[in-house]
Amino acid sequence: MTTAPGRAVVIGGGIAGVTAALRLADAGTRVTLLEGRPRLGGLAFSFRRGDLTVDNGQHVYLRCCTAYRWFLERLGATDLAPLQDRLDVPVLDVAAPGGPRLGRITRGALPVPLHLAGGLARYPHLSLAERARVARAALALKKLDPADPALDGVDFATWLGRHGQSPRAVAALWDLVGVATLNARAPQASMALAAMVFRTGLLSEPGAADIGWARVPLGDVHDTLARKALDEAGVHTELSARVRHIGRADDGSWRIDTGTGPLDADAVVLAVPQREAHALLPAGALDDPDRLLDIATAPILNVHVLYDRKVLRRPFFAALGTPVQWVFDRTGAAGVTEGQYLALSQSAVQDEIDDPVAALRERYLPELERLLPAARGARVRDFFVTRERTATFAPAPGVGRLRPGARTHAPGLYLAGAWTATGWPATMEGAVRSGFSAADAALSALGRRHRHPQEEAA
Structure with missing residues (x-):
């Protein structure tokens, strides 16, 4: 006797939704993916401007982004978005005394934290005393637990000030990295998220912060190759399909109304931005659904x-x-x-x-x-x-208590998106991790045996 494969609908074709759909399909579930736009990729996409193929924005990832690296491998795109052999970030200061000055953020092959010592010692945009204080702050940062709820209520700037970081050090190092990864300056950033970024990226293993980025248009990866992977996995993808309502069918399954006819499912993954999720959530799915509106x-x-x-x-x-x-x-x-x-x-x-x-x-x-x-x-x-x-x-202090997990109070309904409780800021890595969490929760409820991608890679 074989187990029925189960029916799943994933709403949202960004990186989180594509991840969830692939995970569900790989485990034998029948999956329909609904995307309101005429393309996949969410906010990491490309468009044409005359003869140019333009990315809407520059997206990078780090070697420590193991979930996004799985995503690239699953799409067959690893070679299209290679990583640096070793971290090397040219930093040009045009306001330096004596004229523009080039420095570099680099790492060596020594164990953590010594892998950063040589690069920090040669970094010309900080004084010798500032470099020493940066090193002491980094050691203090390494001892923190980003999952500590108390850190979520503190802003990064306050913590840096307590650890002797000058305004110049904040601008030339901490914000240089933090603004790009958190999309917030130190006073507006949760210490929990800042600790997660710096501990994982710079203080976990020597190569964790090596940078990768797509050498082709993002649409080639997140749309074209994603569609190919979904097709090959047996996922039925519908573009320009806007969901109007999610509710229960007479038999207790989920019914999704797209305006062109209902779809029934045993599991639904809602992988859309928080305000869209709030509009679609059925009553009782979260204790306080309005907290989604408080995530700026x-x-x-x-x-x-x-x-x-x-x-x-x-x-x-x-x-x-x-x-x-x-x-x-x-x-x-x-x-x-x-x-x-x-x-x-x-x-x-x-x-x-x-x-x-x-x-x-x-x-x-x-x-x-x-x-x-x-x-x-x-x-x-x-x-x-x-x-x-x-x-x-917005990774503001206190945002951690607002971010929901993948499971809701409504059996069979799950949330995905970089804004959910991944522990990461709003990155492609966080989006993939949210897709993992939602799909794995759905598969467990459906009684499907599955392995987490990290287990598969081990």
Whole structure:
């Protein structure tokens, strides 16, 4: 006698939803994936602008992002988003005494925490005394437990101040990393999430912070290859399918109304942003569903510049003493054959997310000329911006108590998304982990035997 495969519907085709659908299908469940947009990928996608293939934003991951690395492998995309052999982040300070100065954040092969000692000793953007205090703070950070609820109520800046970190050290190191990973500056960031980022990325193992990013358009990975993987797994995918209502059918199963006819399921994974989830949750699914509305969002601005010549000779760099944060060369991925295409990734930009393009052009082009002397004589062939006003959840102190787990009080209904209680900030890694949690909870309820991806990789 064989067990019925079970029916599951995953609502939302971002990274979390695709992960959940693949996990469910790999375990033998019949899966339908519903996505309201005409594509997969959520907020990590590509679009066409004339001859350019443009990513809406620059997304990177680290070697410690084991769940996202599983995701890339499952899609057959590992070679399309390779990791650095060893952490190396060029950091250019244009306000340094005597003119622009280049430094690097690097790591060695020694055990933790000695792997960072050599790079910190050579980092020119901090004084000798500041480097020593950074080292002591890092050792104190390593002793923290990010899961300690008390840390969630403290802001990162307060903790840094208590551990002797100067404003310069915060700007040149802690916020340099933290703004990019948390999408918040130290005063607005939960200490629990900051501790998780720095302990896992810099203090867990020597290669944990090695950086990877897609050398092809994000849509090639999160849409094209994701669709192929879903098809091969037997998942039925419906795009441009907006869910209107989730309720119980007469037989006790779940009924999903998309406006084109009902779908019945034994398990539902709701993998949409928190406000959409709040609108769709049936009564009683959470003790306090309104807490989802208290999870604020934070924007990310991306500035795109196409020059008529090459102005940058490294794949990326970070900047100090300027509004510019991180600059990536996306020439090859965008299909540019003449000139160079740079993408500026600007996080924690609540004060300029709605600024007109003309104002942003006036602000950022002179800054790029300060950073890149070769840009001073180059012609700008195109300048445009992409704005994600709700790019991530805001990692503010206290957010941890608002983030729900995968299980709800409604049997057979599960939540996924980077905003759920993954322990991670709003990253691609957090999204995949949420998909794991929701799918594994559903499979357990369905009586399906399954193994967690980390167990499979062991």
